[in-house]
Amino acid sequence: MGVATFFHLSMPGFTTLRPLWAHRVPDRYLVVRAEWDNAPIYFHNVYAPVEAELRAAFFATIPRDFESNSRHIVGGDLNFPMDATLDTTSYHTRHNAGNAQCCEWLSSLHVVDAWRMKDPDAKVLSGPRGRTRLDYIFVDVELTAYFHQLSSFDSNAFHGDHITHSTVLASLPRVTLPANATTINFNFATSPSYPPSPARISAEFDCAWACVGSCGEGG
Secondary structure: EEEEEEEEOOOOOOHHHOHHHHHHEOOOOOEEEEEOOOOOEEEEEEOOOOOHHHHHHHHOOOOOOOOOOOOEEEEOOOOOOOOOOOOOOOOOOHHHEEEEEEHHHHHHHHEEEHHHHHOOOOOOOHHHOEEEEEHHHEEEEEHHHEEEEEEEEEEOOOOOOOOOEEEEEEEHHHHHHHOOOOOEEEEEEEOOOOOHHHHHHHHHOOEEEEOOOOOOOOO
């Protein structure tokens, strides 16, 4: 089990993609670098520890020193709810473990929860048995402001135990986005087997985060 990232060849900067193995935390974190318009963009794949006592150290040690002009997109399973009121049905003190360190890390990358920006009061619980929201996509604040078209939670097509979370960025005005527009679709889904078929990924995603196997719940 874990989180995998898929990149479709139609994604801008596909030929510049480069995993930064020196920053890898095995089975927990991987960052991939690409370039958009000659500026760096980093895709962060996160599968935080289920064990509450391990999360603070994990978020405190993953990288945050990048170029000043870089953009960042973070996707994955944090294994705790970010909001004690909106992201869980039952708050536990262990939900606090790693929360401050995670928020500090996300702040250093200048990313925001794109879905929450549009739906500040919505309560959608994506984790197993619908008890907590564990799955998040955080997008560079300026990319969100100018290119965020929509974000959604949908039923899982891969028979996994999390529902699917998607965020779509596109360079066209939101009100005129046609059905055949080229979009950048960042999707977090759960799959019971690795991987979903390449044909399906190619048809549906430009970039996707997928939870492989049954992902644990930290709440």
